[in-house]
Amino acid sequence: MLPNKRTIDFQTRESDFSVVDISYIELPEKPTGRINLSNILGTFAFLAMLAAPGAVEGEMYITAAALVGICAVCARLSIREEGKRK
Numbered sequence: 001m002l003p004n005k006r007t008i009d010f011q012t013r014e015s016d017f018s019v020v021d022i023s024y025i026e027l028p029e030k031p032t033g034r035i036n037l038s039n040i041l042g043t044f045a046f047l048a049m050l051a052a053p054g055a056v057e058g059e060m061y062i063t064a065a066a067l068v069g070i071c072a073v074c075a076r077l078s079i080r081e082e083g084k085r086k
Contacts, residue, residue: 034040034054038078038081039078041075041077041078042074042075042078043075043080044074045070045071045072045074045075045078047072048067048068048070048071049067049071051067052064052067052068052071055067
């Protein structure tokens with residue numbers, strides 16, 4: 001079977017790679033995916049605050065005291081971190 005014009009065109013198109021110029025794309029000045037330590041510390045404080053009454057109900061008083069301490073420390077560090085420049 002002889003190749004016809006249609007199959008010859010497909011064969012040449014497969015080997016023809018086009019180059020796309022991406023030099024015009026502008027990148028943002030500041031990276032947007034930064035981790036905010038204040039939000040992480042605030043989340044730990046909130047979760048410790050929620051877990052402390054459950055620990056008291058389960059009669060785990062030392063764990064409850066530790067959770068209250070974690071809540072206080074994380075909340076304080078979260079408030080300090082909020083004022084810092086990023």
